[in-house]
Amino acid sequence: MDPESHLALHHTRAAELRAQAAAHRLAHAARPPREFRTRLGWTLVELGLRLAATAPRPAVV
Template identity: 60%
Template sequence: MHPETQLRLHALRAAELRREAAEYALLPRAAQHPIRTRLGWTMVELGLRLVHQPPLGAARAA
């Protein structure tokens, strides 16, 4: 790809990302983190806790 073309595409994408970030910043807090996202992260946290706990009936090696 020609360097000037690549630079122009980069500038367009950067402007698009800045516009999306500005729109996101204007959203209310509740809209930024919908219940689905919060529920998903809660499930991930719970899963990690379960993985790091030893089983209740763990057999001991003699």
């Protein structure tokens, strides 16, 4: 491959990667904070632990 062609392809690919990185940064900045999801997750973990820690019921014979 001609060095000039290779260099042109390299510059094109580098520009595409920079555009993808910029789009990713913008999408990440627009995402809402995870505070609600975090609180909900820990609440579900606490509920699961409480359910798992209940005393076993006596067997009905």
